Amino acid sequence: MPQHSPLDLAEGDPFGPHNLPYGVFTTSDEPQRRRVGVRYGAYVLDVHALAEAAGSAHAAVLSAGTLNPLLAAGRAIWSAVRAELVDALTDPARRVTVEPLLVPLADVALHLPFDVADYVDFYASEHHASNVGQIFRPNGDALTPNWKHLPIGYHGRAGTVVVSGTPVVRPAGQRKAPADAAPTFGPSQRLDIEAELGFVVGTPSTLGEPVPLDAFADHVFGVTLLNDWSARDIQAWEYVPLGPFLGKSFATSVSAWVTPLDALAHARTAPPRRDVPLLPYLDDSAAAEPGGFDIRLEVAINGHVVSRPPFSAMYWTAAQQLAHMTVNGASLRTGDLFASGTISGPRPEERGCLLELTWSGRDPVELPTGKRTFLEDGDEVTITAWAPGPDGVRVGLGEVTGKITGR
Template sequence: MADTAAMADASGQTSPDPLNLPEGDPFGPHNLPYGVFSPNPDGERRVGVRLGDHVLDAGAAAAALGSPYTSLLARPTLNTLMAAGRTTWSDVRRALTAWVTVPAHRDAVRPFLHPLSSVTLDLPFEVADYVDFYASENHATNLGRLFRPNEEPLKPNWKHLPVGYHGRSGTVVVSGTDVVRPSGQRKGPNDPAPVFGPSVRLDIETEVGYVVGAPSSQGTSVPLSSYRDHVFGLCLLNDWSARDIQAWETVPLGPHLGKSFATSVSAWITPLDALDAARVPAPERTVPLLPYLDDSAEATDATAATESCGYDLRITVALNGHVISEPPYSGMYWTGAQMLAHMTVNGASLRTGDLYGSGTISGTEDNQRGSLIEITWNGRDPLELPDGKRAFLEDGDEVTMTAWAPGPEGTRVGLGEVRGRIVPAR
């Protein structure tokens, strides 16, 4: 922005105007992710929009400007706005963009900008249901080779449908929340019987979360072409996993206690409209898909082929501040639209606040694996870090996931980080 005006604080000192961001800031007006914050630890929660290293109190700004969207933004969660639907999401986003870019609005907006360092960030929406998928072919292949070395790494159904499991919405937590090491049953291959105790193979799963806004009716399905009518935005997600508990319980049904103790999500939800420049074509399908999942160029519904896209998200995973992986999201086999279509094809209804995860994101290279079980090859090849070796997570370890995506005109769109520290079992 050309305006270089500075603001005076209460002591008379000047500071940079938060509406005048440095060139290339990934949280500029082209991004505007939504979150929920409190001005102090005991303050009232309110919807905020991130701008640089500040957060705009969206409800207060809307009221000051006499906006018709005040009733949607002056809320303690994003759910009311999310339920309003795609047309309203676009209208509100245009209004917010004008509030932080049009000079005539600046004096009205500035009083409602808070430094991020001075606020408490909360879980941005009330989570309804949580489903986690298994959408990376590279990740699924790696695990297949680990656990079924003498078989085909992918199960016969994998390229016919997005495999997933239903998780526990009540243990979805906001970034920065400590994760208590889970306890449960585990049984090693040479153990005569299972034992109970804290997990000794605690892992991460680098994922993208899709946040549902507009609901659907039970008994109906959501086609690929309606993906953007229902999905409000994306966020980073870490589906913490206790591999030893998971291995013992998974046969014959699937993940349960090995996953349900905690799932961390970003404090910021990036609207789909902010990621238009990051859309990439879905990968070539090597197995023909049934019509409800078919997103090929020859698909009957041309809109379905357009909406079922991937996203060029560049993700970085750090353990205690040391980068251990950079998984690319652009290579995922199943798209967000396909996951949504499959999740509802049996008539299961969507609710505002539903969250579904992509499953672990892994690329083709060793430094692009999104979980420790892959990075260390199930503990065989521990990570060599400045603070010691790691096969799986130890108490006190902190994992941070960050990401950015290409934005309009050469900009970058930042995604809010996901951070969590492991504390001892209770």
């Protein structure tokens, strides 16, 4: 009986040759040697070793312990490398070369896949912004007057972006309830998640030159899952007038896998209808390709699903965010990461953070491990996602997970 080959995937495996997300891995025998890999089924393919073995012209951009050289290489190289990988993984004649380069996922450690340059977080779900507005500013309009005219964003801390699996230390800080006379200090009592997607910039741009809507795919390499951990009590006290700072900067987790845009071609979908006319640099009504993505997320706490946020409901697209972020002349660098903002759909069970899911703690979420308003020490949060691929096969986006450590 022939041995089972790692190249033979079960039908419908979400990590087949239609997907091929990139990551950085080490093995226990060489823990210092970080290598670029793509996920294939339950294995990691050593893509630099493959490129060397195949005499690929692109081996050099795959030789570092980070994706950055590949990211910097630009779309033509991204496509060429992807075509080489698909060819190697699907050509029966090459099995004997490829099989030894597949390492079981169980035998690898995964690392932050790229060096993050600048990190920007947006606020692109109307449902999320409207819910948060009602909670944080009960006496004002749910949406600020600018919300439907521009994708609101802010810079976050790039140095505390961590890979999935990194423990998250509960942040301490100042908080002050309206009724308190003065702020107090201590561990956050309202530690929350934000289920998001992160977009990874490959090709840089020039200072002073905006990147138009239709150049999105020239600059953006792919997508990560992202959890923008948030301490709501710290955030509420600090954020007026200059925005979130310590309520967010303690950790932002990303998935170990970066799904290339090419793998999401079947997930393209039109964003929701826009309610107000957009200025020309944001007007995507005549775009060649729809700007939204049909990506379905699932948020679980301690293994229990608490929400299923639909990315297709996002009001602002990633292309609009990129165009906005650069319209003032700000330049892009390889490794820039911009996140969607919390993904919340219209329905209560589609909300992407506990602030909304529990309506600021009023309606606890019931878990087998007990009721939750916000996260407790030891809680583990895992966000997974998939998108429609070719021929009804799913494209898996992996997972981003993190466990809360007390302090």
